[in-house]
Amino acid sequence: DQQVKQNSPSLSVQEGRISILNCDYTNSMFDYFLWYKKYPAEGPTFLISISSIKDKNEDGRFTVFLNKSAKHLSLHIVPSQPGDSAVYFCAARPPGTYKYIFGTGTRLKVLA
Amino acid sequence: GAVVSQHPSWVICKSGTSVKIECRSLDFQATTMFWYRQFPKQSLMLMATSNEGSKATYEQGVEKDKFLINHASLTLSTLTVTSAHPEDSSFYICSASDVRQGQNSPLHFGNGTRLTVT
Numbered sequence: 001d002q003q004v005k006q007n008s009p010s011l012s013v014q015e016g017r018i019s020i021l022n023c024d025y026t027n028s029m030f031d032y033f034l035w036y037k038k039y040p041a042e043g044p045t046f047l048i049s050i051s052s053i054k055d056k057n058e059d060g061r062f063t064v065f066l067n068k069s070a071k072h073l074s075l076h077i078v079p080s081q082p083g084d085s086a087v088y089f090c091a092a093r094p095p096g097t098y099k100y101i102f103g104t105g106t107r108l109k110v111l112a
Numbered sequence: 113g114a115v116v117s118q119h120p121s122w123v124i125c126k127s128g129t130s131v132k133i134e135c136r137s138l139d140f141q142a143t144t145m146f147w148y149r150q151f152p153k154q155s156l157m158l159m160a161t162s163n164e165g166s167k168a169t170y171e172q173g174v175e176k177d178k179f180l181i182n183h184a185s186l187t188l189s190t191l192t193v194t195s196a197h198p199e200d201s202s203f204y205i206c207s208a209s210d211v212r213q214g215q216n217s218p219l220h221f222g223n224g225t226r227l228t229v230t
């Protein structure tokens with residue numbers, strides 16, 4: 001039972017354009033969401049987060065949007081750069097815990 | 113920022129032997145650390161929660177006698193894969209939150225350990 005899903009296993013975007021990575025979840029009680037970037041053979045690197053009380057959070061080129069009614073969040077990267085090429089994971093946290101449930105990841109390739 | 117160090121980064125061992133992986137929080141204290149496992153092209157699966165000074169809590173389907181966790185100090189947790197078999201070959205990653213940053217503090221991950229059992 002996959003509580004956090006990333007339905008697109010891969011995405012290719014031209015350099016300078018916007019990358020949109022999507023994530024769906026099933027548990028409406030999740031109260032905190034994170035996005036991570038991961039290179040092969042390395043641990044994930046934290047990118048940006050959003051609390052369930054907000055619908056948008058922005059940090060430089062990264063913006064995360066949360067649609068609670070649709071149980072959907074997305075990560076926008078603009079402008080995309082070749083160095084953004086990596087696997088991106090979304091993660092969600094049940095309330096009252098420090099545990100996170102991860103999605104299956106989306107491999108982003110930014111073409112120069 | 114919060115830094116988590118993991119060692120070794122890769123290890124090859126023979127079937128039947130045990131392997132210990134260390135996870136350290138370098139600039140903060142971590143009463144709780146998390147151990148994840150990642151199979152190729154799959155998600156990060158939480159294996160267990162390591163609690164300083166008490167027993168680890170394991171996720172469903174994870175054998176506690178197979179994956180021994182010790183969290184003896186506020187900066188160190190170890191995962192020992194006992195009597196390793198080829199199916200234990202995987203990428204193991206530890207993580208921790210710096211709770212000084214509050215309830216909504218992200219997980220910081222180590223660089224992972226690639227275990228290959230021959």
